[in-house]
């Protein structure tokens with residue numbers, strides 16, 4: 281057991297050192313983290329810099345898919361990436377939907393994970409050393425804040441959030457979940473932008489112009505909570521029905537009609553994910569900073 285644990289620690293530590301290669305699913309997470317890091321307060325930016333592994337070079341986006349990469353070594357973390365609802369129920373309900381569907385264990389979903397890792401990070405800066413690995417807490421929180429804004433991470437249980445629906449993305453055979461994780465974003469990159477930073481710039485411009493009046497509402501949590509993931513899951517469940525599943529059944533061919541009506545939703549969700557990740561990190565670390573002075 282002890283030996284196994286040492287090996288596990290060694291593998292995870294090694295993975296923290298590895299540079300992440302860009303691949304399927306990484307762009308969306310990187311965009312969320314780039315938007316977030318640019319909006320951090322001084323205290324939060326400092327804390328993130330200290331918590332990131334050296335190999336990240338103070339670039340949160342480079343480690344934003346770490347949580348996906350450690351699914352094999354942390355099998356317990358797999359159910360934490362999503363919160364699916366019963367079929368055709370377009371609403372997330374915490375008491376019903378937050379569980380590991382394989383074991384039935386309650387509280388094992390992306391919503392509870394965001395609350396959990398937020399609470400762990402509140403240990404940052406306290407006099408007694410935290411029992412948690414706060415680097416991992418930061419990387420999990422940053423990743424899950426992206427996941428919860430992807431509508432099909434709050435899709436239906438029976439098709440595993442669209443993973444079991446095969447469609448054609450233009451000429452390519454793909455599952456619907458993957459279309460929303462990656463294909464829409466990649467088609468945007470191919471058609472509209474020079475690179476990922478150009479894409480991020482465009483979203484940031486929309487945040488300061490088109491969505492300027494809504495941003496404060498995105499950032500706020502009711503009851504002065506440090507994080508508030510339940511409404512984010514509800515929005516995703518609603519979008520899953522209205523936009524992701526609509527017109528996309530088994531063997532559907534999804535082309536320009538689907539792409540042009542859905543990419544603005546993807547962009548909005550990426551923006552909200554980034555703004556809310558920053559707001560949450562600012563609340564976490566500004567509180568710690570205020571307590572320490």
Ligand SMILES: [Zn+2]
Pocket residue numbers: 347348361423427
């Ligand atoms: Zn994930």
